[in-house]
Amino acid sequence: MQYKVVSTNYLISVGKILEATKDDTIERKAIISQILQNEAQLTDWRETFDLDLTEQLPLIEEHYSTLPLDTQYFDDVFVDDILASFPDLEDQINGVLLNSENFQALNLIQEKYSGKIKSIYIDPPYNTGSDEFVYKDSFRHSSWLSLMYDRLILSKEMAQHNSAIGISINEEELFNLKLLLDLAMGSYNYLTTITVKVRSGDRILTGDKDIQEVTEQLLVYRNSHDFTPAKRIVDNTSNAEYCWRVLEITKSNQTLNLGGKEVSVFKPDEFSIEQVEPSEKYLKRINIRGSIREGNSSGRFYINYLEPMFDECRGHLFKVPNMGNDELGYRYFYIPASDVNRKNGDYFQGVPIDRSDIKEYSYPNHWHAEEGYWDMEPIFNRVGYEGAVTFRKGKKPLDFVTKYLVLTGVEDDTFSICLDYFAGSGTTGHAVLKLNKTDNGNRKFILVEMGDYFESTLKERIRRAMFSENWKDDKPDPKKKIDGTVGIVKYQRLEQYEDVLNNLITSPPDYDAKTELPVKYLYRPEEQQIRLTMDMSHPFSNRITYGKDSTEGFVDVLETYCYLKGLSVQRHLRFDLNDQVYRVVRSGTRAVVFRNVTEEDDTSQLLEILADERLAGVTQLDVNYDANQQALLENSELRQIHLISTSDFDTGAVWNTIET
Template identity: 25%
Template sequence: MKLYTLLEQQLKKDPKFVSDNGELKKWVVLNKAYSLDEELLALLLDNSELKKHFFINVKGTLVFKQDLFVQFLEQKNYLNNSYTLYKNKVGLTVDGKYLKQRNEVALVWPFKDCILEGGQTREEHKRQEIFFNEILAQDEITQLLEPKVFTNAKRIDMNGEKPLDQFNRNEKGTIIDNLIIRGNNLLALHSIKKEFAGKVKLIYIDPPYNTGNDGFNYNDSFNKSTWLTFMKNRLTVAKELLCKEGSIFVQCDDNEQAYLKILMDEVFGNENYRETIVVKTSTPSGVNAVNVKRGERLFKVKEYILFYSKTPDFRFYPIYIKSNFNFNYRYEVVKTETGYIVNDLRQKFKDDKTFESYALNNYENIYSLEKNNKKAGEKIKIEINKSKNNKEVIEYINSKNQLILIYDGGVFIPLKERIIVEATQNFFGTLISDLWEDEIFQTNQNEGGVNLPGGKKPEKLIKRILELTTKEDDLVVDYHLGSGTTAAVAHKMKRRYIGIEQLNYHENDSVVRLKKVINGEQTGISKSVNWKGGGSFVYLELKKYNQTFIEQIEDAKDTEALLKIWEHMKTKSFLNYNVDIKKHDEYLNEFKSLTLSAQKQHLCELLDKNQLYVNLTSLMDEDFNIDAVDIKTTKQFYNLEK
């Protein structure tokens, strides 16, 4: 039952709230609400659903959400649930407070307090979306975000595809299979929330950048607002998935970076902002040179990665990245039975290349001599002073029980701490910074046997992020999976993963790529992590209902095809409650006179957007005709078999 209908029925139980013609005396109810009338509050508390929506439990005491109740009652009588009649109100409050009531700066935009389903399934197709307002359309949003039924489940390993028998779970009962989920990412995130909330170590996403040619094709009249709402809805539920040691990395360009930073400050908290990483993605050359020569714009050679944690106590794992050799590592220190022998490699090698090669291949005995020891403890400073002008190595054990070598007024720093090994070759490393300008964006076009040169991130980039934030068996999520780079890298690095994607990339699909990973493909990071193949993942789809008709409408080539789809819709689809089928058929000639694009838009508007996918509560509903295999899979996923 709709929330307003339920409220109206409950309030009409009190005669003083009902007019002579049976209408609800809204103004009387409002006055009672403002005065916190005990009889009104008791009436609301008598209904469990109304109590859940209009009261909050604070340490055992129920507190009336007066503002929410008044706003709901004032608006619900006159407006529908769409954004169209409510758009002047939307976005004027942040977290339930009007802007003038807030002391901090906030990012506001039209439709901020709405849910955008974002059901685009083809990059090239524009969509007209419904914005469900969080106050006016609580029932619709609850239904929209309800967990969905799963279908077409299969396990894929080195032996190929086979029907899913069961999910693997750990001792705590949590699913530990790698998962690839096909379907709307907002609805998929809400579907996995109960199972994985608080269990994800890392979320990495490379969302659409809203550049106008990147696949984010929504109504241009409010494109920026649409993009921000689209991002906010998904980031909000993504935050719930992160464990307290978790973090999220969101990649973008400078088209929306400033807005996204403020949005993520709001969702994750400014105290959890860690870094804005700048990544060099290309070199200043090529066809764009003509734009630079004209003075129109500079070369675009960078992107940004916004890095946030779940809590302020988060710590990453420091890593070294390849860099030019530091020739201060010039001392070869060898321990003998009688003491230490110190050789200066500058005296041994005059050629830099030979020097570097020798040092990297014998790094266990190579050191630099650090004489700036102002931050050293007092005890070690005494030993350092003793060693000045003394050509003998002194052994010193520090408070962490570590052996420190002191020599000639300084401390030896070992090269071995900075060695990076890739494909059996040693490189010099420096601690990572927030500027990534090395080679991580090179040679990625055909990685994994898929080819998306305009939208695919290189495996080396994802490997670095995983090394910074995760260990083996940690869970990684990417809900803009695309061609599957995140899942492929996580698989090779022995992390668990959940990938969600709603667009169809056909031969460049993530499933195609992961099959090749399992069979031991050797592109990307494979050699550096000694990847030999193996492992498995489970493929699932959100079970479509009205979404199937939308995709058919989008693919239709002419009016005749659309009319055939309409005939199926009349008997098989869920139409909006106010659609008059007979009246619609009477005006078919008018429908035929529209452009093909307008015809498609019109048919899509007739469909109930809350029935795009099958809700879990409809699992046993005969109207949806769900087969036994899908029922079993869905019950297993949600652990309902008990």
């Protein structure tokens, strides 16, 4: 059973509208005028962003280009006109927010995003028994693992080959989850378990714990061997380590032929080694141990020729010609004197001729204060203030999620798509917006959340982050710059399992049923009929009841169809012809058209739509219910026509009773 989109709206920065209408000042002023006449939108801006706008000038002159307009306050005609102004809507959308149980959402978007997701991050319920999560948080281990496995398999299908998934967890289910991921992702795709300190050891969470948890874990798996984690980029221009000078006090009186090289040998009183102020003209001292012993030519030379003489040559210096990639033309090796308690020698090198300005290192699996990493306890303690929204328990810091996205290559791939289907307060989306700000990238996010806080927290955080990063006391900080993101975010409500049950027509069973059991939950095929049978002749009139408050609405047939067929919405157009509304989506060389079908032949209207320059090059038409296919093929560039029927939506089973 496929679930449907029941509402679609957008958060659109004013700057996006101004950019789309820059060549038509009349249209621009007309749009701004309509916005300023919408009291619901103005009230929202006053209450949320502390802005009281009554004149066009501040908006037209881009004083508030990051201010997000919310299309829920406007009628369909206005919204359709705005969307039609974007030449590639899909490309300009920064993110999608899906208000849905995540299993339903992952199923619906499967076709559209198959093989496109670069990075997946989720922070699922830890199965600790807490009752503050929308998803049940006190499963039996097997039930919790089943919940996770179903979703992991769906999300894996949407991931690129060179992608990764990271899952935050604590010790309650850590080892069970590791085994489950080995099964779902393949044990050979396991990358690491990152340990993150999240609270002080002195902070007592519960008094009945023998050992207090101060860390959480982040399990990271790749989707295939094509994925390589990003490296840390470290500045390599410093000369701080080039602080050693070797002076030859007298000329060497001894040479040895080692490995085909004439090596000069200096006794302890024939040279000196001094530590001096760092400079590029001095040397770096490297202790020959660990991987260095066989990792480079100097290490191997020492092991093969000098280490065997270690005991008899304590305190000696060796000058080896034609070695190293600095300007010296030789390399010094030193065996420590007998009064130095170590067994490893040293070599001295100059600044490499080809030294790059940066150096790459692998990320550590323990995020701490050394080498640019930190103990995350202070960040987790401040997380409640991030994003200008409140979200108790489970909110992850922006820096933490950003660090994970960088590790999985999202920073380097400016067109990557990130998925989080336990979205919570929306940290992943916020992190993607911030990354895009740093390099003007076009990364995108998909966030899925089913809770009541979808509106009050998730969506609210994203639109506040779009407007500005600087907030204080629940308002934009008046002392700081408005530094948000000019963009578009789509948000949608999807039909849920409960909605399907609420749209059933039930027939009372022939037998006695428990009075406390709602008849609809019996769901016996011979006694049920789906009330919502999609009417393709009048696609905009398909009513649906959804949500806890039984909201009456209409199925968004256009968005639902595009998801099910895996179509990107490149152009979103509306045509009003002969008192009929035609809603059109262009996806590559394919056009999708929905309209109410009457007894009159509307071939001329369809041909007029296909002749629109915005649909130039379209060769396939998907049109609802019925159409004069021969006339359309003969009078346009079309090569293929598909008549959209109820079966395309797979609304679920409708059973006929079989008499026996």
